[in-house]
Amino acid sequence: MRLKTALICAGLIGLSAVTACASPTVVAVQAPVTAEDGRVAVTVQRDGDRWTADYVLDRDAPVWAFFRSALLRESRRPWRPDWWRVETPGVVLERVGDYDVLRSTDGGPVPRDVRIVMTPRPGDLEAEYDPALVFSDGTVALFSGQFDVIPLESVAAARALPRDLNGVEVPGGPAAVTWRDRSGPILFKGERKPEATAVDAQTYVLFGDATTRRGDGITTVIDPGLPRWLGDQLAGFTPQVMAYYARRLGPAQGEPPTLMVSWTGPTKSLSSMGGSVLPGLISMNFEGEGVLDPDAQALARARWFIGHEAAHFWLGSQGLRYQYAREAWITEGGADLMAVRALKAIDPVYDDRAELQREVDDCVRLAAGRPLASAGDRGDNRAYYACGAVFGLVIEGAERRAGGGDFFDVVADFQRRDNDDGILSREEWLGALTRLSRDPTLANDISTLLDRGVADPSAVIARLFQRTGVAFRLENGRVVLS
Incomplete structure (x- = not known):
């Protein structure tokens, strides 16, 4: 079974080409x-x-x-x-x-x-x-x-x-x-209209008679063909995880979101989840026979996926955004780690270590011999998620040693310090790591992975973890979380 999880940060480029995700302008x-x-x-x-x-x-x-x-x-x-x-x-x-x-x-x-x-x-x-x-x-x-x-x-x-x-x-x-x-009418920004004209709307515009439901602080538009268990999870778990984020980081900016979910069908030998976040909108697409029936693994992946997309309302489209596409690791890896921490808090039996180990393994594989900053040029966008989560563990470790907090405390500090322009730059992120750890070599090692690449990323990651207190062991050169 092939699992494809395609995730997109909402902090993508806006046509003004000055900052990411310009505010939408609707012309009435x-x-x-x-x-x-x-x-x-x-x-x-x-x-x-x-x-x-x-x-x-x-x-x-x-x-x-x-x-x-x-x-x-x-x-x-x-x-x-x-x-x-x-x-x-x-x-x-x-x-x-x-x-x-x-x-x-x-x-x-x-x-x-x-x-x-x-x-x-x-x-x-x-x-x-x-x-x-x-x-x-x-x-x-x-x-x-x-x-x-x-x-x-x-x-x-x-x-x-x-x-x-x-x-x-x-x-x-x-x-x-x-x-x-x-x-008939279209659905634009959560409202049915005969037509709409907009400049830089940053949304999906719906053509058709899909049923819209409102409740629990979120409007849902769910494909009637979607497996029912998935629809139940989306409708129930999305407001739950967003409420957790709001407790830790304050309310999300903007109006209550719309969740728009499509179903491509039960393609054989596939289990696919894709999605993105725009201002006021979470879009998701599911495909494959692997998500037809609920099981423990599929349920965990679906909840993690919802957690990642929901996290972008704080670290992504309506929260802090990256400055350049090569810095997508800040928001994508950060959203990955936020999802893992939230799921563990909501469901104590969730295997957070297995998910984080996957991040470490993928980061090592995708960073070997190649600079991470140019991963997007190679089509290796998964590197931004995996290595961004690894770097998130590093700064979380520094936060724990400095004050006993976790990654949500790191994000909250970014919100306080960097919310004037809505941009969380690489320099600001690495500066926070140095401030927390009082060890500038951490930022230097991450910069080397980003800009030049290393032949053995495992060795660099092991040193980063060792200096920030992230529990791990080496097994034949592999970094294994413990």
Whole structure:
């Protein structure tokens, strides 16, 4: 049985390219925004089985790059060229460097009006929000940020764009997207509306008649085909774990969240859980025969998965965010450790050591001989989760020695010190480790793993654990938690 757990930090890049996760702007208008309003306008519409995205571009440019252009996780291929088709003559959609682009075939400006026909499909992307959640009853949720584009002067300029645009100034800005379904209202930000227009909405927009339930401080939209035991866990355990986080770290920012869960089906030899967090929204997708029936392992993984996603409301989208994509270990590994500690507090028989041992083993495997900071470029995003959790154990150990606290006390201190801009940078994280431990060599060793890589990560991790009091033993060179 293959277990695939695809998790995405909500602190992803926003189109402003200045800071991660810019605040959403909702434009309360009845008519679609046009390019005359000073930005690209897009109308996304479902008409029966036909899905279209009609672009009205705000300037002349021979190339437009899609700001979010992550690859599919399994194949490491771009998804748009296979799932989208340009109907406008003289315009092609292709991959250039790290980006999907629209370009004119004659080298001139792309026409101001461009129509794209879409085929929404479930797809797991690398460190990015899935473009669509497809429900078993035909309901579809589309990620709002997939339509933002950047005007460029040439194909060469598109090829030169860096993969991580955090901190990089790019022309243009987020598009004004209008959402419309000819069969009835859409669900936008927890409300049913005939249509909605928004700029940088940072959400999933739901097309279809999925049942919405409110209760226990959370609104749920759960695929009717989802195995019932999973639906019960999601509806019951999500508010429970969020309440624990709120007790330890204070209430989450923003309105009570919506939980949106899709079910891809009972694929053979697969047990898959994927998800992400956006402001006010947790999205999840489940797939595979391995989650059809409850058992102890599947239950533990599902609860841990819920705990990780819920943690991002404090260390992620609505809480502290990382500064650059290469620093995803701060929020992803931190959310992993928060989930483990919360589950142990809620269920004392939960095997937290086994989960943390998996983090250590994965970190050693993925960090061997390669710098962690560039793991995303290699498609090894799991390294950010595993090694981030290992580093979390290190700073938690330093916290225990300094004052007897745990990782939640570390996060609470980050909240107090670093909440002015909402960014928790690498320098701030490592500075806190040095302040707690009074040992600058800890930060130096972590920086070496991040920037240069080491041939034997086990030896470095063992030294980090030894100096911060994390209990372990070495068995034939393997770091084993004890």
